[in-house]
Amino acid sequence: xxxxxxxxxxxxxxxxxxxxxxxxxxxxxxxxxxxxxxxxxxxxxxxxxxxxxxxxxxxxxxxxxxxxxxxxxxxxxxxxxxxxxxxxxxxxxxxxxxxxxxxxxxxxxxxxxxxxxxxxxxxxxxxxxxxxxxxxxxxxxxxxxxxxxxxxxxxxxxxxxxxxxxxxxxxxxxxxxxxxxxxxxxxxxxxxxxxxxxxxxxxxxxxxxxxxxxxxxxxxxxxxxxxxxxxxxxxxxxxxxxxxxxxxxxxxxxxxxxxxxxxxxxxxxxxxxxxxxxxxxxxxxxxxxxxxxxxxxxxxxxxxxxxxxxxxxxxxxxxxxxxxxxxxxxxxxxxxxxxxxxxxxxxxxxxxxxxxxxxxxxxxxxxxxxxxxxxxxxxxxxxxxxxxxxxxxxxxxxxxxxxxxxxxxxxxxxxxxxxxxxxxxxxxxxxxxxxxxxxxxxxxxxxxxxxxxxxxxxxxxxxxxxxxxxxxxxxxxxxxxxxxxxxxxxxxxxxxxxxxxxxxxxxxxxxxxxxxxxxxxxxxxxxxxxxxxxx
Numbered sequence: 001x002x003x004x005x006x007x008x009x010x011x012x013x014x015x016x017x018x019x020x021x022x023x024x025x026x027x028x029x030x031x032x033x034x035x036x037x038x039x040x041x042x043x044x045x046x047x048x049x050x051x052x053x054x055x056x057x058x059x060x061x062x063x064x065x066x067x068x069x070x071x072x073x074x075x076x077x078x079x080x081x082x083x084x085x086x087x088x089x090x091x092x093x094x095x096x097x098x099x100x101x102x103x104x105x106x107x108x109x110x111x112x113x114x115x116x117x118x119x120x121x122x123x124x125x126x127x128x129x130x131x132x133x134x135x136x137x138x139x140x141x142x143x144x145x146x147x148x149x150x151x152x153x154x155x156x157x158x159x160x161x162x163x164x165x166x167x168x169x170x171x172x173x174x175x176x177x178x179x180x181x182x183x184x185x186x187x188x189x190x191x192x193x194x195x196x197x198x199x200x201x202x203x204x205x206x207x208x209x210x211x212x213x214x215x216x217x218x219x220x221x222x223x224x225x226x227x228x229x230x231x232x233x234x235x236x237x238x239x240x241x242x243x244x245x246x247x248x249x250x251x252x253x254x255x256x257x258x259x260x261x262x263x264x265x266x267x268x269x270x271x272x273x274x275x276x277x278x279x280x281x282x283x284x285x286x287x288x289x290x291x292x293x294x295x296x297x298x299x300x301x302x303x304x305x306x307x308x309x310x311x312x313x314x315x316x317x318x319x320x321x322x323x324x325x326x327x328x329x330x331x332x333x334x335x336x337x338x339x340x341x342x343x344x345x346x347x348x349x350x351x352x353x354x355x356x357x358x359x360x361x362x363x364x365x366x367x368x369x370x371x372x373x374x375x376x377x378x379x380x381x382x383x384x385x386x387x388x389x390x391x392x393x394x395x396x397x398x399x400x401x402x403x404x405x406x407x408x409x410x411x412x413x414x415x416x417x418x419x420x421x422x423x424x425x426x427x428x429x430x431x432x433x434x435x436x437x438x439x440x441x442x443x444x445x446x447x448x449x450x451x452x453x454x455x456x457x458x459x460x461x462x463x464x465x466x467x468x469x470x471x472x473x474x475x476x477x478x479x480x481x482x483x484x485x486x487x488x489x490x491x492x493x494x495x496x497x498x499x500x501x502x503x504x505x506x507x508x509x510x511x512x513x514x515x516x517x518x519x520x521x522x523x524x525x526x527x528x529x530x531x532x533x534x535x
Contacts, residue, residue: 049246049248049518049519049530049532050248050518050532051248051249051250052248052249052250052533053249053250053532053533053534054249054250054251054252054253054533054534055249055251055252055253055273055274055528055531055533055534056252056253056255056271056272056273056274056533056534057252057253057254057255057272057273057274057275057276057526057528058255058257058262058263058266058267058272058274058275058276059075059078059079059254059255059256059257059276059277060075060256060257060258060260060263060276060277060394060395060423061075061256061257061258061392061394061422061423061424062219062220062256062422062423062424063075063076063079063223063256063424064076064423064424064427064428065202065203066079066080066203066206066214066217066223067198067202067203067206068080068084068185068186068188069140069141069144069145069148069186069187069188069203070144070145070202070203071427072145072146072147072186072453072459073423073427074444074524074525075423076185077184077185077525078185078254078276078525078526079223079254080185080188080206080208081184081185081210081241081525081526081527081528082210082211082212082225082247082252082528082529083124083206083208083210083212083213083214083225084185084188084189084190084206084208084209084210085099085100085188085189085208085209085210086099086100086181086182086183086184086186086187086188086189087099087100087101087104087115087134087181087182087187087189088101088178088181088182089182089184089240089241089242090179090182090183090184090240090241090242090447091239091240091241091242091243092239092240093239093240094240094445094447096178096179096181096182097182097236097239097242097243098234098242099182099234099242100117100118100121100129100134100189100209101115101116101117101118102116102117102118102119103116104116109173110170110173110174110175110479111169111170111171111172111173112167112168112169112170113167113168113170113177114165114166114167114168115134115165115166115167115168116164116165117129117130117131117134117164117165117166118232119164120232121209121232122209122230122231122232123190123191123207123208123209124207124208124209124213124214124228125191125207126230127191129189129209130160130163130164130192131160131161131162131163131164131165131166132160132163132192133189133190133191133192133195134160134166134189135158135159135160135166135192136190136192136195136196137187137188137189137190137192137195138158138166138168138187139158139195140195140198140199140200141186141187141188142155143199143200144200145186145187146453146456146458146459147180147183147186147451147453147456148180148186148187149456149458150450150455150456150457150458150472150476151174151177151180153473154170154171154172154173154174154476154477155168155169155170155171155174156169156170156171157169172477173477173478173479174476174477175450175475175476175477175478175479175484176448176450176451176476179446179447179448179450179451180450180451183446183451184241184525185525188208189208189209190203190207190208191207194207209231209232210228210231210245211227211228211231211233211245211246211247211529212225212226212227212228212247212251212252212528212529213225213226213227213228215251220256221255221256222253222254222255222256223253223254224251224252224253224254225251225252225253225254226250226251227247227249227250227251228247231245231247233245233246238530240523241523241525241527244530245529245530246529246530247529248519248529248530248531248532248533249528249531249532249533250533252528252533255272257272257275258393258394258422259393260277260278260279260282260396263275263276263277263278263512264278264282264286264512267291267292267512267513267514268289268291268292270291270514270534273513273514273517273520273531273533273534274511274512274513274514274517274520274526274528275511275512275513276511276526277394277395277396277509277510278294278509278510278511278512279396279397279510280336280337280338280339280342280343280397280507280508280510281337281338281339282510283296283338283339283342283510284339286510286512290515291514291515292512292513292514292515293512293513293514293515293516293517294510294511294512295510295511295512295513295521295522296342296508296509296510296522297508297509297510297511297522297523297524298508299351299354299445300343300344300351300445300506300507300508300509301442301443301444301445301506301507301508301509301524302349302442302443302503302505302506302507303332303333303336303397303398303401303440303442303503303504303505303506303507304440304441304442304443304454304501304502304503304504305323305389305401305402305405305438305439305440305501305502305503305504306430306438306439306440306441306454306460306461306500306501307320307323307437307438307461307499307500307501307502308433308436308437308438308460308461308462309461309462309463309464309500310433310461310462310464311433311434312433312434312437313382313385313387313437314387314437314438316380316381316382317380317498317499318376318377318379318380319376319377319380319382320498320499320500321364321376321499322373322374322375322376322377322380322382322412322414323373323409323414323438323499323502324364324367324496324499324502325364325367325368325369325372325373325376326368326369326370326373326408326409326412326414327366327367327368327405327408327409327502327504328366328368328408329345329365329366329368329504329505330345330366331404331408332401332404332405332408332504332505333345333401333504333505333507335400335404336397336400336401336404336507337397337507341508342507342508342510343505343506343507343508344505344506344507345366345505345506346505346506347359347361347362347365347366347496348362348492349449349452349492349495349503350445350449351445351506355481355485356449356485356488358485358488358489358492360489360490360492360493360496361492361493361494361495361496361497362496363496364496364497364499365496365503370411370412373412373413374412374413377413377414382414384413384415385415386415386416386417387409387414387415387416387417387437387438388417388419388435388436388437388438389402389406389416389417389418389419389436389437389438389439389440390419390421390426390429390430390435390436390438390439390440391403391418391419391420391421391426391439391440392420392421392422392423392425392426392440393420394422394423395423395442397442397507398440398441398442399420401440401504402418402440403418405502405504406418419436426439430460431460433462439460442507444509444524445524449475449488449491450472450475450476454495454500454501455468455472455491457469461500461501463498463500465498467494467498468491468494468498471487471490471491471494472491474487475487475488475491509524510522511523511526514534517531517532518531518532519531519532
């Protein structure tokens with residue numbers, strides 16, 4: 001059931017390759033955010049909720065780390081979500097709400113933020129949250145996290161004024177500051193002594209203020225969390241990741257289950273109550289299964305193939321563009337996701353109906369022009385060198401999409417070395433620029449484009465060019481929404497012309513749970529609080 005934590009590579013055999021590609025055709029107003037077809041957590045029943053029992057969650061594999069600041073990996077975010085909290089949190093409509101703050105104020109010039117902390121919030125050690133803890137945590141985040149580092153370019157100072165107030169002074173306005181502080185698993189708050197001891201090295205203790213405390217990490221077996229009985233819950237109704245969090249289950253186990261069929265079977269049998277990362281082609285069958293509920297998470301996520309722009313072949317712009325124009329997106333999405341209700345083709349990174357929808361740069365999307373790709377590759381000086389592409393079978397869609405896309409690229413004259421390994425190893429290797437040319441991942445809906453990883457030069461792929469940096473700085477400094485939308489269109493166009501990634505399209509993630517699991521709602525990162533567990 002469990003996956004090994006070490007590096008395991010598999011070079012795809014011809015038989016497996018052809019079987020997978022067969023038939024694929026080779027040759028801001030907050031109220032405007034869409035909520036999709038998935039019920040949110042706005043209303044929590046007023047009826048008494050049953051406490052006790054164990055909540056068992058099957059995840060796609062072993063996390064590389066539980067240090068939420070050290071990675072943007074969704075697996076780490078999901079597992080540590082009940083442990084750590086932040087100053088703010090997103091509600092079910094992606095609006096920023098207070099979490100560890102009781103109030104905040106912003107100066108007229110947008111350069112000074114004053115955060116007043118809630119009183120009587122204990123850490124899992126029993127010590128009370130203070131401003132010094134927040135300062136140390138935010139400073140570590142600003143040095144270490146791929147999202148924290150661009151924020152801290154605009155930060156002049158973060159200081160504690162007494163035990164309950166934190167003042168952040170900026171060098172220049174930074175419009176998306178609060179969304180950055182609200183994003184799950186990013187600017188998490190921990191005791192000062194732990195943040196200071198770790199610095200930019202790995203955390204050795206996982207201490208937060210959340211409804212569950214860390215119990216045990218047994219590699220290749222489970223991560224075990226235990227209810228924190230002294231948890232200080234907010235009084236507001238639960239909404240998304242904000243509001244009241246009731247730790248109904250006594251304990252939570254996260255199991256690394258690398259095979260999606262095993263995750264599905266485990267929920268069907270009752271061994272697990274929840275399973276993440278379900279393959280979309282199983283949707284119709286699972287929807288008819290009386291033992292389970294299958295939830296579609298909307299707005300959609302986007303599939304993405306990331307180039308190494310820091311070292312090696314893919315530092316060449318024309319070669320990246322050659323790969324981009326060679327690919328035919330419809331067969332990639334159709335073969336990967338199956339059900340057309342669970343994917344869509346659109347050049348925009350954001351869906352229609354949001355303030356960020358744009359088709360700027362769309363002329364580079366879904367071109368599928370092999371002759372043009374070969375010409376660009378020739379201009380790049382490409383001579384058939386292997387393109388090492390990191391993939392994994394633990395996310396079913398990642399494996400399928402890379403096999404289909406590899407076949408298309410080989411048909412266009414590229415030599416693809418598809419390297420399949422466990423997800424933890426993908427995360428490990430992608431941090432080393434000498435190890436790869438491409439890797440596969442996905443991105444979820446984020447309410448402000450500034451949160452998108454690809455625009456951070458610190459994120460693997462390391463897209464760091466003057467035009468992007470200048471536009472991104474202007475975008476983050478601009479408080480006017482209409483002007484920000486115009487700047488975003490320019491950034492979106494540059495995202496295509498510079499081709500730091502290839503984005504085949506949008507897909508909708510599936511989360512499986514036991515039928516009628518009380519309190520559970522499918523979300524990007526699984527929310528385990530307010531859920532009644534099995535006895």
